[in-house]
Amino acid sequence: MSQVHVKRKRADWSDKNLGIFLKVRVEEVRAGNRPHIHFTRTGWANIQAKFNNATKLAYDYKKFKNKWDHLKVDWALWTKLNARESGLGWDATKRTVAASDEWWEAKIKDSLEVGKFRDEAKWKILGSMPSYDLKTQNKIITACMALHNFIRRNDRRWRRRK
Incomplete structure (x- = not known):
């Protein structure tokens, strides 16, 4: 059985989108959704929802995690x-x-x-x-x-x- 590889669309990390991403991360830290050095599941879900709502994009956890790591x-x-x-x-x-x-x-x-x-x-x-x-x-x-x-x-x- 052959596997079909779907090429993912590259994320658009414009200055505006990066600013939104950083802003929602700060909001989640202030909301207590990063109790130690990592966000909670709720924190990540909120980041994803707030960012995607503000930008009208549909990024998943992996795109956010990769961007943060970079x-x-x-x-x-x-x-x-x-x-x-x-x-x-x-x-x-x-x-x-x-x-x-x-x-x-x-x-x-x-x-x-x-x-x-x-x-x-x-x-x-x-x-x-x-x-x-x-x-x-x-x-x-x-x-x-x-x-x-x-x-x-x-x-x-x-x-x-x-």
């Missing part, structure tokens, strides 16, 4: 790219780090994957961030993560039930 990888590369750097600027047109060609070549030589941030606006959503220098932005993000971890460790609602 965003995490890109974010790790982005933070690696900007780690311990000072004196860099922000190119509002390209929506990426404004640095010399030599700086970019050295970074790409160190890690080929970061090259994707050089010419394309990979993190377009960052274009709407307040105009803090990158060092300050990294400090803000680190502070938010530390606060999040502090709350998780000290708030009874975050503790696992035994």
Whole structure:
């Protein structure tokens, strides 16, 4: 018996759709549907329903999970790219780090994957961030993560039930 392979339609992750996806994820975290590091089934069902309703698309769990996994990888590369750097600027047109060609070549030589941030606006959503220098932005993000971890460790609602 032969199997029929159905080619899935690629997801449309435009800036608008990505913004909606991130917004509904935040809503579900605030609603308590991510008690630890993963969303509950209810959380994922709500994300799917809210996103699909807002965009008139019909994405399933796998599309959302794949997108989130790719965003995490890109974010790790982005933070690696900007780690311990000072004196860099922000190119509002390209929506990426404004640095010399030599700086970019050295970074790409160190890690080929970061090259994707050089010419394309990979993190377009960052274009709407307040105009803090990158060092300050990294400090803000680190502070938010530390606060999040502090709350998780000290708030009874975050503790696992035994």
